[in-house]
Amino acid sequence: MASIELAKILLDALDDEWKAEATYAAVIDKFGPVRPFSNIIEAEQRHAAALERQLRRLGLTVPPNPWAGKVSVPATLEEACESAVEGEIENIALYDRLIPMIDDPAARQVMENLQAASRERHLPAFRRCLERERGSTHR
Numbered sequence: 001m002a003s004i005e006l007a008k009i010l011l012d013a014l015d016d017e018w019k020a021e022a023t024y025a026a027v028i029d030k031f032g033p034v035r036p037f038s039n040i041i042e043a044e045q046r047h048a049a050a051l052e053r054q055l056r057r058l059g060l061t062v063p064p065n066p067w068a069g070k071v072s073v074p075a076t077l078e079e080a081c082e083s084a085v086e087g088e089i090e091n092i093a094l095y096d097r098l099i100p101m102i103d104d105p106a107a108r109q110v111m112e113n114l115q116a117a118s119r120e121r122h123l124p125a126f127r128r129c130l131e132r133e134r135g136s137t138h139r
Helices: 004-031 037-057 077-101 105-137
Strands: none
Touching (some): 004 037, 004 105
16 A cells, blocks of 8 residues: 555645646637647646556556536637747656655656656647747747
């Protein structure tokens, strides 16, 4: 059985991944399957699934996702991209706080991998999205 601290760490990370997934789903619902939201939502689903596997491995129950259908969408795609940049920066910072507290090697590796994906792929993609949208509104 996992420690209470590790369970809380995994649940905090899972909550953040679920929030991102719900946010990107809401953006897609409003603006259509626009990139990078349409690509990254699938990654967020994989991230959540990886954390859920860790919880199950440790004998913990995965709670229901509280975020589905409960996020608001910015008025413009530019604002959605800007919000996504901020969200990915916050996600990276969350992992910066959580990872040092993890002693379990498997859980630590999963969270390091998720953080790397946010830093190296998601954040740059949303920054490009923001640049593209700002360019299209200032032409």
